[in-house]
Amino acid sequence: MLNQLSAENSVRLRAFFDEAGYTESNLRKHLGAAELPSSQLRNRPRLFDRTSAATQLNTLLRWFWIGSAQDAQQIAGLIPDDFLALLLESGLLAAEAGMLAPRAMLLHFDGFLVASDHPTAIENKQAEMVLWPNPTSKFLSRFAVSRHSRATLDLGTGSGILSLMASRFSDAVVATDLNPRAVECARFNARLNGIDNIEVFGGDCFAPVAGRCFDLILSNPPFFITPQTDYMFCDNPMDLDGLCRRLVKEGPAHLNEGGYMQMLCEWAQIKGQPWEERVAEWLQGTGCDAWVMKGLTQNPEEYAQHRIRETSQDTSEDAANYELYMSYYRRRQVEAIHDGLFVMRRRTGQNFVRIEEVPPTPSGNLGEMVLSTFAAHDVLRENNTDEKLLALSPRLADHVRLEQVCFASDSQWKAETLNLRLTSGFAFHVTVQPLVAEFLISLDGTRTAETAIRDFAAKANAPVEKVLIECISMVRKLIERGFIAGV
Ligand SMILES: C[S@@+](CC[C@H](N)C(=O)[O-])C[C@H]1O[C@@H](n2cnc3c(N)ncnc32)[C@H](O)[C@@H]1O
Incomplete structure (x- = not known):
């Protein structure tokens, strides 16, 4: 599909797209909405x-x-010859x-083309199509x-987008994919963006990295639970959710302590x-702490x-397809399909597994939130007795807000509930x-929990x-949820 250019020519090609205005903000402005073309x-x-005028940018946008496809004669003179030659040499055209x-x-993602x-x-219906960066x-x-x-x-690198992103904070990135077209594409994109710390290998699951361990494994695998495997990028090729289970079971052997x-999953x-x-x-016996965040649930x-x-x-296939899907689910007694994110951390010792439904549309720095959630579990494990917890100096987290809900009665607002809500990460309340x-506002990190509770x-x-027993159990829960930092 795509041919590797020399490093120098890749940089020239990338610069040409920028200079021609094929940039993220310009695309949105120019096209009205940066919506992908779709039937x-x-x-x-x-x-x-929107792209009818004969300009350089419109030519690139149409391609x-x-x-x-565009008539070579009609666009003659719009694209400099040396770049046309690079576009042809690279296989983009x-x-x-x-x-x-x-x-x-060609689309933009986080500063990458x-x-x-x-x-x-x-x-x-190209079974081996390479997925574009998507939600x-x-x-x-x-x-x-x-x-x-x-x-x-x-x-399962696909276009290599997660590798490009990870190349910014990793000494080395290994990208793997079963699809040879994806391997080519990921290599091409690394070069196009001037990134030289990504290696790309073809192969099934962890086979290309046998014996190697990582500080971070990211995977957006083909997780659709479908009766057929029409597309390698999305259809789970094993029964039901088997591939995701396999990755959960096999992944920990490739994690450093x-x-x-x-991993995204259904x-x-x-x-x-x-x-x-x-x-x-799935998570039993993996040697990992785990946090499963369940998002959407759908019935079959x-x-x-x-x-x-x-x-x-093809709408004429709808009835037959629907029957195929439903008989697959009925035979296996599938009642619902859930999606979510798995986060596992390899740690020697007694592991925790936290599985929960999370509120939609999280905000803020979510990587930091993941780290602080695991850190909160560490604090609770290290301070696993009431005595130890009472000796900590807890502090209300900065991203906590107190909301009051009132109702109208006799021309007055009457307080109904008070809610503590997180304004960053998941909006737990x-x-x-x-x-x-x-009591909680008095937790400012300067006094031990015991002193604060006794004063209260x-x-x-x-x-x-009695207050000590009740408060310490509440403090424990609020540390776990991120409302309180245990210091
Ligand atoms: C949903 S796409 C994700 C692509 C990219 N990581 C992203 O987030 O946009 C899943 C990728 O996994 C690859 N894949 C499918 N089965 C695989 C397997 N058994 N081993 C490795 N990769 C696989 C597909 O070819 C596809 O590129």
């Missing part, structure tokens, strides 16, 4: 209209955004029958633990089994409809009594032993 969205006429046709899409296949590849890649990259890593693995593995819920149980089994019917709409354009809110009991005129 479902029926946006091609609008995109063609590398809309995915349309191909000349055929007087036309110049794009062989990749990234080549991938075009969305029309799904319409053309799932962005989601995982936001959560990535982006502290210094000696070695990072990006398993203290190293993190972060898993099935089988009739009669609580949703947490299936993934709890809506899931099937959604997936069919995403991966098949807890309802508290006014007295408790007062005296102020509230309450029996100190």
Whole structure:
């Protein structure tokens, strides 16, 4: 698909796109919305209209955004000859029958210019298409633990986007993919962006990195739970969610002590089994602490409809496809399909496993949030008795807000509830009594929990032993949730 250019020519090519105005902000301005061309969205006429003037930028947009071949004579003179030669040499363009046709899409992600296949590849049912940077890649990259890593693995690299992102904080990145086209594409993108600490290998799961260990493993694997494997980039090739289970089981052997593995996942819920149980089994005996954040839950019917709409354009196949999907789920007694993020940290000792549903649309620095959540569990483990916890000097976290909900009564606002809410990370909240809110604001990190609780009991005129027991259990929960830092 794509040919490696020399490092020098790659840098020239990248600079040419920037100079021609093929930049993220310009694209949005120029196209109205940086929406990918799609038959479902029926946006091609609008995109063609926005790019109708014969300019250099429009020529590039028609090739590398809309995915349309253009008459070589009509665009003559718009693209400098030396760059046209580079576009052809790299394989981004191909000349055929007087036309110049794009062989990749180019889009921006986090400051990188990234080549991938075009969305029309799904319409053309190309099983080995290489996925473009998309909301799932962005989601995982936001959560990535982006502290210094000696070695990072990006398993199922696709366009290489997560590797590019990780190259900024890693000494070395290894990117792997089963799809040879993805291997080529990831190598091409590393070079196009002038990155030289990424190695790319082809192969199945961890086979290309046998015997190697990493500080960070990132994976956005093909997790769709589908009866067929039409597309390598999205369809879980094993029964139900088998590939994700396999990665959870095999990943820890490739983590250094203290190293993190972060993986997006979908898993099935089988009739009669609580949703947490299936993934709890995956995590058993891995030698890792784990935090599973469950997001969306869909029933099989809506899931099937959604997936069919995403991966098949031919509506005449809808009924047969739906039947295929539903009989697959019915035979396996699938009651629901959940999506979420797995974070595992290899640690010798007794491990914790936290599996929970999380609020949508997290905000702030999510990599930091992951680290502070694991650190909070460490504090609780190291201070696993009431005596030890009472000796800590806890402090209310900076990103906690107190919200009061009132109701109208007799022309007056009456307090109904008080909620503590996190304003960064997941918007967890807890309802508290006014007295408790007062106690929590007194936790400023200068006094031990014991002193703060004893003062509070005296102020509230309450029996100190009882208050100690209740407060310490609350402090423990609030440290775990990130409302209080245990110092
Ligand atoms: C959902 S795409 C993710 C691409 C990219 N990491 C991203 O986030 O945009 C999944 C990738 O996993 C690759 N893949 C599928 N099965 C694999 C396997 N058994 N071993 C390694 N990679 C695999 C696919 O070819 C595809 O590139």
